[in-house]
Amino acid sequence: MNFDKRKLSINPKVTQQTLINILTIIVGSFLFAIGVNSFMIAGNLGEGGFIGISIILYYAFDISTALSNFILNSLILIVGFKFLGKRAMYYTIFTVPMTSLALWLTETWQVQTDEILINTVFGGLLIGTGIGLILRVGSTTAGTTILAKMANKYMDVNVSYALLFFDLIVITIGLTVMSLEQVLLTVIALYVATKVMDFIIEGMNPKKAITIISEQPDTLGKLINTEIKRGVTIMDGRGFYSKEDKDILYVVINKNQLTRLKRLIKKQDENAFVVVHDVNSVLGNYFI
Incomplete structure (x- = not known):
């Protein structure tokens, strides 16, 4: 039996723009992590997406958000990598461990305030900026982004609506470990993050x-x-x-x-x- 020999090669060419994109992902990951640890968790608030699930697990079982975030996003990336383009997949493979590393390094960075709205607004601001930078260079944070793309393909559901649906599910589950007030404040933070994210992606003059x-x-x-x-x-x-x-x-x-x-x-x-x-x-x- 004869088999065709196929040579697998990796293009070693790395452009200046690629390095800028990688640096942008690193900066975005740390801004995202600071928003989560320093403001959202410090204020006993939640989040949408897979990081929201990680926060719920942290509140309920004291499981590190860095660890759960890495495991959850890695699993969904393995299952749904085919729903991402080639470029987005490569960047996402770098982004997932990078965000988890940033979450681990900033675990003790807590901003304690007497005004919960400070946590809400600045948490949403930093998370939106971080994710916006990551998405702007063509990467993703895996998680609900891949789930939304799967829903779009198999159920013909708009990606934006699918993302909102999954975020609302996560926030609703958050009622098991947070009060109704904290969940409603989380919704405000999610709205701020979404608006900031849109601004970062579209630019100052869409x-x-x-x-x-x-x-x-x-x-x-x-x-x-x-x-x-x-x-x-x-x-x-x-x-x-x-x-x-x-x-x-x-x-x-x-x-x-x-x-x-x-x-x-x-x-x-x-x-x-x-x-x-x-x-x-x-x-x-x-x-x-």
């Missing part, structure tokens, strides 16, 4: 993509060029019912320009059909 169907495409295109100072792409379209050919305008703008653009469109053509899309990433700066 983009919006606008699709415009109007009877005055040329006029609107010129106004967007001159008033909004953005390039506009004209695409060919055709109405399904009317069978009429139409010019469709497509433009990407900064979020803070959206209100102004809407006013401009409404002033010129009240009957224009406008769709606003969230944009996760924009590469290049072409004036199309």
Whole structure:
């Protein structure tokens, strides 16, 4: 019996950007760990996701969050690694032990305050910043991220909604070791973390993509060029019912320009059909 010999090779090429991404993951992991240990656990609060389960185990059985976090995330990574892209998988394999190491090194870092809202806000702020940095470079923290992707594939559930669902389950389980007040404060911290995470991922000036169907495409295109100072792409379209050919305008703008653009469109053509899309990433700066 003959077997084909296959050579397995690992590309040793490491770019400067790769090193920056690794450093970003390290910084993000420590910010995340400080938020968990110094503020959330110090205030007897919880969290969502697998770190929330780790905190519950810590409160109930005094199991180290670093150890339980590593075991839980490693198990789900082994089961669901195929749901991550190649790049995300490699970074996640580094991120999981890195976050656990950071949790272990900062276990004794406790910030004791008389005002629980300080723990809530700053805990959410640091956790959101840490996870945001990790996600921004293309990595994940495994955990509920992989579960959400699995739910999306097999049950056609939106990833964001799936993440929220799993977080709510974890927070609800937290009622077994926390009071209702502490659980509600955890929800506030989770909201703060989510908003900060979105800010870190999208950047200081997130983009919006606008699709415009109007009877005055040329006029609107010129106004967007001159008033909004953005390039506009004209695409060919055709109405399904009317069978009429139409010019469709497509433009990407900064979020803070959206209100102004809407006013401009409404002033010129009240009957224009406008769709606003969230944009996760924009590469290049072409004036199309």
